[in-house]
């Protein structure tokens with residue numbers, strides 16, 4: 073990294089800093105009022121608010137402010153889901169729901185329905201049937217003038233013969249049992265108590281002081297502890313980081329196509345999984361292409377974790393479970409979860425031992441160097457993790473305190489790898505090119521492999537670059553094809569009706585807030601790009617390249633409109649993560 077933290081761009085591509093105005097089209101009403109008051113205050117030299125300060129310069133640096141939902145369904149304008157799959161000569165289903173507020177008049181709905189966004193429905197084309205039927209926004213291809221759906225039976229049969237494409241969905245009976253708290257977690261509870269008592273006493277005294285309860289006996293637990301775990305061959309593999317919000321299933325499919333070996337779902341909160349919340353269970357979904365797939369759990373106590381371990385064991389198909397020991401978010405940390413577990417080693421030990429014992433797949437942990445920059449503790453915890461049954465440890469080379477402000481400490485990553493040996497260790501932090509990858513292996517020779525997070529978000533083809541040991545000067549049209557593919561995968565995953573289109577857009581925009589940070593190889597003075605180096609303002613080699621390099625949310629919205637049509641009224645967007653490590 074250059075000492076200045078500035079990335080050198082060929083002179084002919086450097087452009088003056090643009091004057092950045094706020095595009096108020098996609099800013100919430102509240103922020104608009106704030107902004108206008110700030111402007112008036114500027115003119116009159118008066119503070120805009122006494123209590124709530126509105127800093128215009130901050131506003132200009134950031135993107136659109138509001139975090140409100142990007143899209144709300146107006147039930148009165150949407151067709152009832154019971155009617156969307158009507159086919160020619162088929163029965164028109166009736167809606168049994170009491171007080172259903174959705175429309176039930178197909179003709180009226182089709183008249184009201186906003187204009188289709190395109191002639192081609194990706195879902196109909198790949199599977200012969202669009203699950204969103206009449207409500208599909210790309211439906212002209214499969215909706216007849218009579219208001220029924222076409223189905224391509226031959227394609228559908230071929231498609232279904234290869235399915236299912238997505239697994240780990242929440243079954244209705246499981247959801248009910250979780251909501252009513254009737255799911256039988258005796259095994260998990262017993263497991264935690266057993267592990268805890270073993271820790272305190274020796275095995276024999278524990279037996280007499282803690283008699284088995286319910287239908288689960290000590291023998292069940294002993295069998296559990298002694299059973300052979302499934303094994304994963306971790307070495308020579310490339311790992312994709314768990315990435316909240318952006319590491320969704322469509323994104324992971326893209327990474328698989330570029331050669332990543334092992335994928336992991338976004339961090340799932342155990343408390344929410346145990347309540348059967350669909351949005352949390354959605355994080356466990358696995359695509360068919362994800363041949364080695366894990367899910368990441370976050371909780372602050374062994375009961376929550378072990379119950380979730382039992383759930384995953386019984387209700388899903390995953391190859392490994394990862395425990396989050398790195399989440400720096402205040403709320404999570406203060407509750408003693410994520411990075412907070414690093415400062416509670418005794419609880420951590422029970423968490424890891426009991427979760428590991430209930431799983432027949434490997435348990436992995438992902439941690440930061442420690443809580444404070446001045447106090448690295450991962451190397452002292454690593455050997456204990458191995459003794460508690462952890463199969464692999466990932467070390468992100470920064471402390472909680474550092475977040476993303478400093479470069480990852482690869483020398484310390486090597487220290488952890490040595491301390492943990494022979495347990496496999498992955499290094500994680502700042503890898504954006506094959507060169508970075510090579511350097512990481514030189515600096516930390518005891519590592520089993522590396523995990524890549526933002527590098528994959530900024531350029532998902534990084535996995536191809538590493539596997540083929542090259543720098544890829546990818547063109548803007550090739551990059552556009554990637555996001556087009558992502559949109560299609562999004563429409564497949566979230567649906568192609570209004571709600572699905574807007575969900576796809578929201579996640580695409582979140583991703584674009586990383587993708588724009590890519591600097592094309594051909595315009596760099598000395599490639600490859602380094603993750604910590606901020607470029608001066610630059611133009612691309614063509615219009616599309618310039619557009620894709622824009623840091624402005626309104627340009628990302630423009631890109632989304634090229635693929636998903638115009639944004640709905642009252643649309644606003646602010647990216648969730650601002651994880652860059654540029655020096656200010």
Ligand SMILES: Cc1cc2nc3c(=O)[nH]c(=O)nc-3n(C[C@H](O)[C@H](O)[C@H](O)COP(=O)(O)O)c2cc1C
Pocket residue numbers: 313314315316317318338339368396398399438468500501502503523524525526527649651
């Ligand atoms: C947007 C975003 C979301 C993240 N979400 C998670 C997460 O859910 N679980 C986790 O363990 N780490 C998460 N991380 C941290 C990354 O997995 C990774 O450890 C970190 O970004 C450092 O690696 P990198 O420099 O390759 O990005 C997230 C990071 C980013 C940027």
